[in-house]
Amino acid sequence: MAENNALYKVGPKEESFSQFLWNSETKQFLGRTGASWCKIGIFYVIFYACLAGFFAIMLTVFYQTIDTNHMPKYTPGKDGGSLLRHPAMGFRPLPRAENIESTLIWYKNGDNDDIKHWTDSLDIFIKPYEGAGGDLSGQHLVDCSDEKPPGEDEVCRFQDTWLTDKCQKAEKWGYNRESPCVILKLNRMINWVPEVYETEEELPEKMPQSLKEHIKKRIHDNSGVMPKMIWVSCKGENPADEEYIGPINYSPFQGFPAYYFPFRNTPGYLPPIVAIQFNQPQSNVLINIECKAWAKNIVHDRQNRLGLVHFELLKD
Structure with missing residues (x-):
């Protein structure tokens, strides 16, 4: 016990x-x-x-220190202290989510299920531009031109009818016709103002000859006046890519009109876009493509992806 x-x-x-x-x-x-x-x-x-x-x-x-208009303290403007002084470029459509770091546009010609991802991606991206020519409540949309830039609280109207030919939603962006379209845009940089080329003599030597010829034609069509544009050129990165890429069409212009800049975070602002259409690129060949934006204050840096964009196109 x-x-x-x-x-x-x-x-x-x-x-x-x-x-x-x-x-x-x-x-x-x-x-x-x-x-x-x-x-x-x-x-x-x-x-x-x-x-x-x-x-x-x-x-x-x-x-x-915060601006009530949602403006950052430092901007690329003349009086700003931002280190971001050169814009980068982006493209659409983007690859699938599981390949988010990839820059490859790879689709199977004639496969509607595979094509659907790429066309849906472009449909979503272009949606804000649809009907953008109408009046939006509380926003100041104006028709702009080189001679009539927007005011301080105004934004330029984007005409969705500018996207013509096969580079439009109704045509499945050309993916069902073996002529795929890719949309280019400049990344938004508050208060960044492009310094455009004003004469033929200012065009840089490294600018592609085809773009120089296009600019000369635009000058001729514009009564001898150089359009105020951030010009765009696309080409295959290597000689083999150049051989397989085929003809390229640009719409609505071969560049971004300068009157869309600077971006001031104004409600209703839509950045300009350029739709590039590849007419019958070679099938079953990986094509490396590089597109560049051209202005006096745009630098091209492949390592940091400034002033240009790279992507690959593969059509099975």
């Missing part, structure tokens, strides 16, 4: 822990008296109150 009672005897560890929880002799709870708990409670209340006050003051100071 004595042995059984020994089994239920409280050990030194259990006794020590229970005494730590509540010591009836010293009236201590968790090793502290009521007065000690009161003092440490007051200390932490004051400490966290000061910490919260300091955070509130810093947050108030931070909000004083």
Whole structure:
């Protein structure tokens, strides 16, 4: 019987822990008296109150530096301190989500299920542009031209009828006709203003000859006046790519009209786009394509992808 009672005897560890929880002799709870708990409670209340006050003051100071028009503190403008001084280019359609880092546009000719991903991607991208020629409530849309740029609180109207030929939604963007379309755009940079070429003599030597000929024709059609454009050229990166890429059409223009810039985060703004159509590119061949934007203050940097965009096209 004595042995059984020994089994239920409280050990030194259990006794020590229970005494730590509540010591009836010293009236201590968790090793502290009521007065000690009161003092440490007051200390932490004051400490966290000061910490919260300091955070509130810093947050108030931070909000004083934010523009109420949602403009960043530093911009690429003449008076800005931003390091982002050269725009990059983007393209649509993008590859599937599982290949998000890829730049390959790969589709099976005649396979409607495979083509659907690429056409749906372009449909989603172009949706804001559909009907953009109409009036939008609370937004100031104006018809722009080289002679009539938009005002401070105005945005240029985009005519969705500009996208003609096969580069449009109704034509499945040419993917069902073996003439796929790709849409180019410049990344938005607040207050960035392009320095366009004003004369033929200013055109750089590295500019493709085909683009120079196109510009000369535009000058002739424009009564001898150089259009104010950020010009665009696309070509195969290598001689083999040039051989397989085939003819390229651009719409609505072979470039971005300068009157769309600068971007000021004005509601209703739609950045200009260029649709490029590849007419009968070689099948079953991976074609490396590089498109460049041309202006005096646009640099071309392949490593940092500035002023250009690279993608591959593969048509099975």
